[in-house]
Amino acid sequence: MRFVSFAGKLETRNFPEIYKDVMELMDELRESGCRAGDLVGVTGPNSYEWVLADLALLGLGCVPVALALEQGADGRALAALADAYGLAAVFTTRAPAPDRERPAGELPNGELPDGELPDGVAALTARPLKLVRRDVPAGARPTLPGDAFTIAFSSGTAGSKKGLLMSAAGVENTMRISAEAWRLTADDDLLIVMPFSNFQQRYLLYTAVRYGTDVTVVPPERMLQKLRELAPTVVLGPPSFFELPANRVGSAGPRERLPYLLATALHALVPGRAGRRLRARLGRRWTGVYGSRVRLMLTGSAPVPPRTVRVFQRLGAPLFEVYGSSEIGWIAFNLPGGHRIGSxxxxxxxxxxxxxxxGEITVRTGLPQCLGYVFEGVGTQDAVFLGDGRIVTGDLGEFDRAGFLRLKGRKKNVIITRSGVKINPEELELALEKACPGVRAMVAAPDGGGLLSCVVWVEDVADADRVAQVEAYLEEANGKRESALRIARTVFRPSAELTVEEGLLTRNFKIDRNAVTRRVFAERTGVGR
Structure with missing residues (x-):
């Protein structure tokens, strides 16, 4: 395993070293009183310490609870989470922030001195572990089934987070499906970029341990700087991971685009593996940022502009769309030998x-990845888990004649006008992104007066040509649509604000539509006021 810190430092561990460190931490956990069945929180930035804690807790039969927490959280905030969820302990990979500023020598309201943590809270950076296990009163924690493996939380794009109770058998099935479909071997190196609080990232880690592959953990801020050097073989991430090369191709001048045009012609003449190596050489200036060993690139979790996949495949880069959910695991794959762009x-x-x-997609499986909801989201469980292995996804879709599943958006995002017309804003958004390569993203929403407004993110809002291109497309599209589907007002914003830190992206790098409505539309168009 390889870990790159935020500062760019590389740390490497082999499996014997990991095993030794996990066993040592298990001994420290036992001495601290942790026992099978305990719910134990883990939070903080991705690090080797998080991996050790997660594996050691699983080894003891505890149930790790992955917590996403703000950077400035102090010990009291962690203790409050332990109270809220009935946790026997909370571990953090970052030393908690000191309590709020106070006059020297004063400790009002029973506050602890700086550097000391409440009972049940420990920093994984301090070894041997300093932990006083919390006694959790009866009834303060949920009763879990025997197959409970770990608890994760959704990203909250629906407005509230759900606690997902992951199944040991379901997670094992997801790992098996991945290993077989991706043909993993000991020569592979899986890339992990997003936070471990996102269950998909931890499942990739478990897959690497289970099937003996390497794994590389890189902060998103360092990804494009380090991948050429680290050279992973399997890269899995949201569409934003793959936007840069596609955008650079789109903005290149005629002379710079010549290798792309040659690769495009070659792809049309020799679309299979025979021409891929030459196309990859032609596209190295754009796709070489991911390293020289990538054999599989997978993207999903948000709408994928077809042009992005098309650019990569023409350049010999193996980018494919996939579909899954935390409740179910993998649902559908595009893979070499069987794929269709846009599906x-x-x-x-x-x-x-x-x-x-x-149009709503329902999935039936005998081994779902999730057993149900705990903590938040329990009230919606019966509407999602229908029994008999059936799970409602909340996604809209359709099958084409060849059996490929095409996603059309989220059911909850459908807008119903006063006259009863149903509008899928994601279809409008994807159409714009497809027609205007310089658009990073778009969100459409009602303006409160029966009309649609949209916010469009571009690299530079002062780029008059780009703005004019979008406005011209919208004007032309409006002329072909019925009145309910026309965009009446457009707001342009810089794509640099689409970050987790700005609050417009979730920690899974999805656009938070609720945040956009609250902030961008309310500020610029009056929507939401």
Missing amino acids: AGRPVDGVRVDVADD
Whole structure:
């Protein structure tokens, strides 16, 4: 395993070293009183210490609870989470921030001196572990089934986070599907970029341990700087991971684009593996940032502009769309030998996908990844887990004649006008992004007066040509649409603000539509006021 710190420092551990360190931490956890069945929180930046804590807790039969927490959280905030969720302990990979500023020598309201932590809270950076296990009163924690493996939280794009109770058998099934479909071997190196509080990243880690592959953990801020040097073989991430090369191709001048045009012609003449190596050489100036060993690139979790996948595949870079959810695991794959741009792929083995009359996708599987919800989200469980292995996804889609599943958006995002017209804003958004390569993203929403407004993110809002291109497209599109589907007002924003820190992206790098409505639309268009 390789870990790159935020500062760029590289740390490497082999499996014997990891095993030794995990066993040592298990001994320290036992001495601290941790025992099988305990719910134990883990939070902080990705690090080797998080991996050790997660594996050691699983080894003891504890249930790790992955917590996403603000950077400035202090010991009291961590203790409050322990109270809220009935946790026997909370571990952090970052030393907690000191309590609020106070006059020297004063400790009002029973506050602890700086450097001391409340009972049940410990920093994994301090070894041997200094932990006083919390006694959790009966009834303060949920009763979990025997197959409970770990607890994760959703990203909160629906307005509230859900606590997902992951199944040991379901996670093992997801790992098996991945290893077989991706043909993993000991020569592979899986890339992890997003936070471990996102369950998909930890499942990739478990897959590497289970099947003996390497794994590289890189902060998102360092990804494009380090991948050429680290050279992973399997890269899995949201569409934003792959935007830079596609955008650079789109903005290149005629002379710079010549290798791309040659690769495009070669792709049309020799689309298979035979011409891929030459196309990859032609595209190295754009896709070489991911390293020289990548053999599989997978993207999903948000709408994928078809042009992005098309650019990569023409340049011999193996980028494919996939579809899954934390509740179910993998649902559909595009893979070498069977793929179609603009689709989520064909259903994976052991999963049946049905599309209801209203277009909503329902999945049936005997081994779902999630057993249900705990903490937050319990009230919605019966509407999602229907019984008999059926799970409602909340996604809209359809199958084409070849059996490829095409996603059309989220059901909860559908807008119903006063006259009863149903509008899928994601179809409008994807159409704009497809027509205007310089657009990073778009969100459409009602303006409160029966009309649609949209916010469009571009690299430079002062780029008059780019703005004019978008306005011209919208004007032309409006002329072809019925009145309910026309965009009446457009706001342009710089793509640099689309970050987790700005609050417009979730920690899974998805656009937070609620945050956009609250902030961008309310500030610029009056929507939400």
